[in-house]
Amino acid sequence: MTKPTVILRHCGDYDPHRIEKIAADGLDQMGLQPHGRTLVKPNVVASGEMFPHAYTRPEFVEGILRALKSRGSKMRELAVGERSGITMPTRFAFKYAGYYEMAKRVGDVKLYHFDEHTQVEIPLYHQGRLRDSFFTPEPVAKADFFVNCPKFKAHPWTTVTFSMKNYIGIQDDRHRLIDHDHALNYKVADLQYITQPQFIATDAIIAGEGRMLTPLPYRLDLIAMGNNQVAFDSVCCHIIGVDPMSVDHIRLAHERGFGPIDLDKINICGDVPLEEAQERAQDFEVGLIRVEEYFKDTNIQAYSGPPPSDVDEYCWGGCPGALEEAIEILRVYDKTTDEKLPPMHIVFGAYDGPLDVKAGEKVVFMGDCATFRGKIAGNNVEVESLYRDRSEIDPKNFNVDDIFVKMAKVETMLLKNRNNDVMRIAGCPVSVAEQVLLLVKVAQTKNPYLDPKQVIGFVSCYLSMRTRTALKRVLQQPYQRSGPTIRGDARPDQNRAPDDADRDLEWV
């Protein structure tokens, strides 16, 4: 068997033509020819001047698209598709990332907003899966040549977000939030069964350090390309000095046969030797920090007990990390956020330690799994778990509130609790958006969703997304038996169901 390839190339700027040349070389070197429906999946979790290092830059995607075009005589369609961060219309993220202008410059490129598309159910058969099926947008299910274009970033929930973690954006909000808790790494590993990319190219020219939505820029001047997701992520981990086996989604995908982790089993080439890439990344910080530590020396005192899990002592993929992202967003919009926050206490999981609360200080129990029994400011308080086991959650009936409903709910909850110092925010997870809205209210700081510079664009993209989705629902067949055949090569052989090639898909 030929070894999977990872190519490391120097690229010191965002010149689309230089990127095109590098990507075309990569395609040729790996003998790849785009064909059929060719779909590029960037990372546009957030964009615009407040989130300049969160997303795959448009110049980068432009270079990749131009390279695909130059090798794409067998292509039927060339498209870019994404589901941006939860509650954010993808139209809004594309607009402020400059993707519409970029697509025009390249020409003949379709843009798919995954939140506006039919979601297709993909059955899962492998051992150890979280659930028996996943939903993914139709363009992903139908893609013949899938190109993964992540941004090279650290991640507060999963240590890193390279190629595999970029798959969280191939699910719409209501499916994405399910299992987005202490099982997040398992979810990312399961998502690998939906499809595997033929070509991977990561924007590591300016990488993102420390966080996911508001990362610090870190110059690596690199483009990494590959043809196997596990091998690719393993090499990226080695670049920043992280053991890939310590990142659960990479370890699981490796153990399930998706690809090698050992550098000996990977063909690493290009004009930047791995040692030089490591040297460039020697100060790169991943930012996997527990919430108690993260908020040390601030007005927020955080406490965390274990989530409802036999194996995990901390909910890395859920509410605590969302609070870290939330405060960083507010700090970007208002530098005085920390000063404006009154002393408060936020409790996660089954916490059974003391709470050091003074009279008049607010205590928030965050998430369905928060429990507590004890004294708060001299009063006996008991907080029961609202947690539902994941086996009870049916993706077909799972609903997620949009941002305006969330705003109204947070407002009502705070109004109801205006005379209470102890409150509970339900949800599993409580999203970054909800935690932002809570802190906005408590600190009386700027609401990023109502930022005057963007509010008109946001509302217009939101209404456009809502209208198009409603129209599609009316016009489309609610159910159709003969779906596209998912490529068999998406899954390692040993995990394939016997009748895999014949399965049908359902439109919901």
Ligand code: SF4
């Ligand atoms: S409620 Fe929050 S902290 Fe608890 S399991 Fe769910 S995501 Fe994790």
